[in-house]
Amino acid sequence: MVDLVVTATQVLPSSGDTEKGIAGEAITAGQAVYKRATDGYWLKAQCDGTAEEAGATNCGIALVSALAANAPIVVALPGSIVTLGAGAAPAAGTIYCIAAAAGGIAPSADMATTNKVTVLAIGIGSNQVLVARVYNAGSVKP
Template identity: 45%
Template sequence: MADLTITAASVIAGADAARESGTAGETITAGKAVYFSSTTKKWMLADSNSATAEARKCTGIALNGASLNQPIAVLKGGDVTIGATLTAGTAYYLSDTAGGICPIADVGSGEYVNLLGLAKSTSVLAFAPQYPGVAL
Protein backbone atom coordinates (compact mmCIF):
# COMPACT_ATOMS: atom_id res chain seq x y z
CA MET A 1 0.00 0.00 0.00
CA ALA A 2 1.00 3.65 -0.08
CA ASP A 3 0.05 7.02 1.32
CA LEU A 4 -3.58 8.02 0.96
CA THR A 5 -4.34 9.96 -2.20
CA ILE A 6 -6.34 12.87 -0.85
CA THR A 7 -8.64 15.11 -2.86
CA ALA A 8 -8.15 18.42 -1.06
CA ALA A 9 -11.55 19.82 -2.10
CA SER A 10 -13.25 16.86 -0.37
CA VAL A 11 -11.70 17.37 3.10
CA ILE A 12 -14.54 18.29 5.50
CA ALA A 13 -14.54 18.48 9.29
CA GLY A 14 -17.25 16.48 11.07
CA ALA A 15 -19.86 17.93 13.42
CA ASP A 16 -17.78 16.87 16.47
CA ALA A 17 -14.55 18.44 15.16
CA ALA A 18 -12.27 20.42 17.43
CA ARG A 19 -10.67 23.15 15.31
CA GLU A 20 -7.92 25.68 15.65
CA SER A 21 -6.88 28.56 13.42
CA GLY A 22 -3.35 29.68 12.79
CA THR A 23 -0.71 30.54 10.22
CA ALA A 24 0.96 28.19 7.74
CA GLY A 25 4.75 27.95 8.01
CA GLU A 26 5.02 26.44 4.53
CA THR A 27 2.74 25.43 1.67
CA ILE A 28 0.14 23.01 3.06
CA THR A 29 -2.67 21.21 1.23
CA ALA A 30 -6.01 20.31 2.84
CA GLY A 31 -5.91 16.80 4.31
CA LYS A 32 -2.23 16.85 5.21
CA ALA A 33 -0.94 15.90 8.67
CA VAL A 34 0.51 18.91 10.50
CA TYR A 35 2.14 19.98 13.77
CA PHE A 36 2.49 23.34 15.50
CA SER A 37 6.10 24.54 15.60
CA SER A 38 7.05 25.95 18.98
CA THR A 39 9.88 27.85 17.29
CA THR A 40 8.03 29.60 14.45
CA LYS A 41 4.55 29.51 16.04
CA LYS A 42 3.22 28.27 12.70
CA TRP A 43 1.67 25.05 11.37
CA MET A 44 4.08 22.80 9.48
CA LEU A 45 3.89 19.40 7.72
CA ALA A 46 4.49 16.48 10.09
CA ASP A 47 6.92 13.72 9.04
CA SER A 48 7.50 10.38 10.82
CA ASN A 49 11.24 10.28 10.06
CA SER A 50 12.09 13.97 10.43
CA ALA A 51 15.37 14.91 12.09
CA THR A 52 13.32 17.40 14.13
CA ALA A 53 11.64 15.59 17.05
CA GLU A 54 8.72 18.03 17.16
CA ALA A 55 7.89 17.35 13.48
CA ARG A 56 7.42 13.62 14.17
CA LYS A 57 4.33 14.26 16.30
CA CYS A 58 1.25 15.11 14.24
CA THR A 59 -1.27 17.19 16.17
CA GLY A 60 -3.68 18.17 13.42
CA ILE A 61 -5.10 17.74 9.93
CA ALA A 62 -5.19 20.77 7.61
CA LEU A 63 -8.78 21.65 6.69
CA ASN A 64 -7.81 24.10 3.94
CA GLY A 65 -4.82 24.80 1.76
CA ALA A 66 -2.45 27.64 2.56
CA SER A 67 0.92 29.02 1.49
CA LEU A 68 3.60 30.44 3.77
CA ASN A 69 2.15 33.01 6.21
CA GLN A 70 -1.45 32.49 5.07
CA PRO A 71 -4.27 31.55 7.49
CA ILE A 72 -4.98 27.87 8.00
CA ALA A 73 -7.72 25.94 9.82
CA VAL A 74 -6.64 22.74 11.56
CA LEU A 75 -8.66 19.79 12.88
CA LYS A 76 -7.32 18.95 16.35
CA GLY A 77 -9.66 16.02 17.02
CA GLY A 78 -12.89 14.41 15.91
CA ASP A 79 -14.22 13.10 12.63
CA VAL A 80 -12.98 14.25 9.26
CA THR A 81 -14.05 13.27 5.77
CA ILE A 82 -10.47 12.92 4.59
CA GLY A 83 -11.04 13.07 0.85
CA ALA A 84 -9.56 9.62 0.23
CA THR A 85 -10.79 6.04 0.13
CA LEU A 86 -10.25 4.37 3.50
CA THR A 87 -10.72 0.81 4.68
CA ALA A 88 -13.27 0.84 7.51
CA GLY A 89 -11.78 -0.32 10.80
CA THR A 90 -8.19 0.29 9.67
CA ALA A 91 -5.73 2.35 11.69
CA TYR A 92 -3.92 5.14 9.84
CA TYR A 93 -0.51 6.56 10.73
CA LEU A 94 1.80 9.45 9.95
CA SER A 95 3.93 8.70 6.88
CA ASP A 96 7.60 9.36 6.14
CA THR A 97 6.40 11.69 3.38
CA ALA A 98 5.85 15.16 4.83
CA GLY A 99 2.14 15.49 5.64
CA GLY A 100 1.35 11.98 4.41
CA ILE A 101 -1.07 9.47 5.95
CA CYS A 102 -0.63 5.71 5.53
CA PRO A 103 -1.61 2.31 6.99
CA ILE A 104 0.79 0.61 9.46
CA ALA A 105 2.17 -1.64 6.70
CA ASP A 106 3.86 1.43 5.24
CA VAL A 107 5.52 2.57 8.47
CA GLY A 108 9.10 1.35 8.06
CA SER A 109 12.18 0.77 10.14
CA GLY A 110 13.55 3.93 11.75
CA GLU A 111 10.25 5.81 11.48
CA TYR A 112 8.52 7.09 14.59
CA VAL A 113 5.07 5.61 15.18
CA ASN A 114 2.27 8.18 15.25
CA LEU A 115 -1.26 6.76 15.15
CA LEU A 116 -3.57 9.38 13.63
CA GLY A 117 -6.89 7.60 13.90
CA LEU A 118 -9.23 4.81 12.88
CA ALA A 119 -11.40 4.72 9.77
CA LYS A 120 -15.08 4.78 10.77
CA SER A 121 -16.12 4.19 7.16
CA THR A 122 -14.62 4.30 3.68
CA SER A 123 -14.45 8.09 3.88
CA VAL A 124 -14.42 9.20 7.54
CA LEU A 125 -11.36 9.13 9.79
CA ALA A 126 -11.85 9.45 13.55
CA PHE A 127 -8.80 11.66 14.23
CA ALA A 128 -7.36 11.07 17.70
CA PRO A 129 -3.55 11.15 17.43
CA GLN A 130 -1.35 9.07 19.72
CA TYR A 131 2.43 9.44 19.79
CA PRO A 132 4.45 7.14 22.07
CA GLY A 133 7.78 8.63 20.94
CA VAL A 134 9.29 5.34 19.75
CA ALA A 135 10.72 4.32 16.39
CA LEU A 136 10.28 0.95 14.71
Protein backbone atom coordinates in the same frame (compact mmCIF):
# COMPACT_ATOMS: atom_id res chain seq x y z
CA MET B 1 0.35 0.08 0.41
CA VAL B 2 0.82 3.77 -0.25
CA ASP B 3 -0.11 7.06 1.37
CA LEU B 4 -3.76 8.08 1.09
CA VAL B 5 -4.44 10.13 -2.03
CA VAL B 6 -6.60 12.93 -0.68
CA THR B 7 -8.49 15.32 -2.97
CA ALA B 8 -8.36 18.69 -1.20
CA THR B 9 -11.87 19.69 -2.32
CA GLN B 10 -13.33 16.55 -0.65
CA VAL B 11 -11.88 17.34 2.81
CA LEU B 12 -14.64 18.39 5.19
CA PRO B 13 -14.94 18.70 8.96
CA SER B 14 -17.76 16.57 10.36
CA SER B 15 -17.44 17.24 14.09
CA GLY B 16 -14.96 18.07 16.81
CA ASP B 17 -12.45 20.74 17.70
CA THR B 18 -10.51 22.79 15.19
CA GLU B 19 -7.79 25.38 15.54
CA LYS B 20 -7.20 28.42 13.36
CA GLY B 21 -3.56 29.31 12.85
CA ILE B 22 -0.85 30.37 10.43
CA ALA B 23 0.90 28.02 8.01
CA GLY B 24 4.69 28.05 7.90
CA GLU B 25 4.70 26.69 4.34
CA ALA B 26 2.27 25.75 1.57
CA ILE B 27 -0.10 23.06 2.88
CA THR B 28 -2.91 21.23 1.09
CA ALA B 29 -6.22 20.37 2.75
CA GLY B 30 -6.07 16.77 3.96
CA GLN B 31 -2.37 16.77 4.81
CA ALA B 32 -0.99 15.77 8.21
CA VAL B 33 0.38 18.80 10.05
CA TYR B 34 2.12 19.66 13.31
CA LYS B 35 2.44 22.91 15.24
CA ARG B 36 6.04 24.10 15.67
CA ALA B 37 6.65 25.07 19.30
CA THR B 38 9.13 27.88 18.62
CA ASP B 39 6.81 30.08 16.54
CA GLY B 40 3.36 28.43 16.50
CA TYR B 41 3.35 27.87 12.73
CA TRP B 42 1.61 24.78 11.32
CA LEU B 43 3.87 22.70 9.06
CA LYS B 44 3.64 19.37 7.18
CA ALA B 45 4.29 16.46 9.53
CA GLN B 46 6.61 13.55 8.71
CA CYS B 47 7.68 10.47 10.64
CA ASP B 48 11.31 10.36 9.55
CA GLY B 49 12.36 13.75 10.95
CA THR B 50 12.42 15.06 14.50
CA ALA B 51 9.97 14.03 17.21
CA GLU B 52 8.27 17.41 16.85
CA GLU B 53 7.90 16.93 13.06
CA ALA B 54 6.35 13.52 13.78
CA GLY B 55 3.61 15.17 15.83
CA ALA B 56 4.90 14.16 19.26
CA THR B 57 3.29 17.14 20.96
CA ASN B 58 0.71 18.56 18.55
CA CYS B 59 -0.71 17.35 15.24
CA GLY B 60 -3.86 17.24 13.17
CA ILE B 61 -5.26 17.27 9.65
CA ALA B 62 -5.42 20.46 7.57
CA LEU B 63 -9.03 21.32 6.68
CA VAL B 64 -8.17 24.10 4.23
CA SER B 65 -5.25 24.70 1.90
CA ALA B 66 -2.66 27.37 2.66
CA LEU B 67 -1.09 28.51 -0.60
CA ALA B 68 2.12 29.81 1.00
CA ALA B 69 3.85 30.56 4.28
CA ASN B 70 2.00 33.02 6.53
CA ALA B 71 -1.40 32.07 5.07
CA PRO B 72 -4.28 31.23 7.42
CA ILE B 73 -5.05 27.57 8.07
CA VAL B 74 -7.67 25.56 9.96
CA VAL B 75 -6.66 22.23 11.52
CA ALA B 76 -8.82 19.36 12.81
CA LEU B 77 -7.54 18.37 16.24
CA PRO B 78 -7.58 14.96 17.97
CA GLY B 79 -11.14 13.83 18.67
CA SER B 80 -12.47 15.38 15.45
CA ILE B 81 -14.14 13.46 12.65
CA VAL B 82 -12.96 14.47 9.17
CA THR B 83 -14.24 13.40 5.76
CA LEU B 84 -11.24 12.72 3.51
CA GLY B 85 -13.39 11.77 0.54
CA ALA B 86 -13.82 8.94 -1.91
CA GLY B 87 -10.41 9.54 -3.48
CA ALA B 88 -8.65 8.70 -0.22
CA ALA B 89 -11.22 6.06 0.77
CA PRO B 90 -9.92 5.43 4.30
CA ALA B 91 -10.97 1.95 5.39
CA ALA B 92 -13.01 1.46 8.56
CA GLY B 93 -10.86 0.05 11.35
CA THR B 94 -7.55 0.89 9.67
CA ILE B 95 -5.00 2.80 11.73
CA TYR B 96 -3.37 5.67 9.84
CA CYS B 97 -0.07 7.28 10.80
CA ILE B 98 1.95 10.32 9.85
CA ALA B 99 3.95 9.18 6.80
CA ALA B 100 7.59 9.66 5.82
CA ALA B 101 6.55 11.96 2.96
CA ALA B 102 5.88 15.44 4.37
CA GLY B 103 2.15 15.83 4.95
CA GLY B 104 1.38 12.24 4.03
CA ILE B 105 -1.01 9.89 5.80
CA ALA B 106 -0.14 6.18 5.60
CA PRO B 107 -1.56 2.90 6.93
CA SER B 108 0.29 1.76 10.06
CA ALA B 109 1.43 -1.35 8.20
CA ASP B 110 3.70 0.89 6.09
CA MET B 111 5.70 2.21 9.05
CA ALA B 112 9.38 1.25 9.25
CA THR B 113 11.00 0.30 12.54
CA THR B 114 13.13 3.47 12.32
CA ASN B 115 10.11 5.78 12.06
CA LYS B 116 8.84 7.95 14.87
CA VAL B 117 5.33 6.54 14.80
CA THR B 118 2.35 8.80 15.45
CA VAL B 119 -1.11 7.35 15.06
CA LEU B 120 -2.88 10.25 13.34
CA ALA B 121 -6.31 8.78 12.65
CA ILE B 122 -8.52 5.72 12.60
CA GLY B 123 -10.79 4.95 9.64
CA ILE B 124 -14.45 4.91 10.71
CA GLY B 125 -16.27 4.31 7.40
CA SER B 126 -18.09 6.62 4.96
CA ASN B 127 -14.69 7.99 3.82
CA GLN B 128 -14.12 9.46 7.28
CA VAL B 129 -11.44 9.27 9.96
CA LEU B 130 -11.36 9.98 13.67
CA VAL B 131 -8.32 12.18 14.32
CA ALA B 132 -6.09 10.86 17.12
CA ARG B 133 -2.60 11.51 18.42
CA VAL B 134 -0.69 8.61 19.89
CA TYR B 135 3.08 9.05 19.62
CA ASN B 136 5.83 6.42 19.82
CA ALA B 137 9.47 7.54 19.72
CA GLY B 138 10.41 4.84 17.24
CA SER B 139 11.66 1.32 16.79
CA VAL B 140 8.18 -0.06 17.44
CA LYS B 141 5.48 -0.42 14.82
CA PRO B 142 1.85 -0.24 15.98
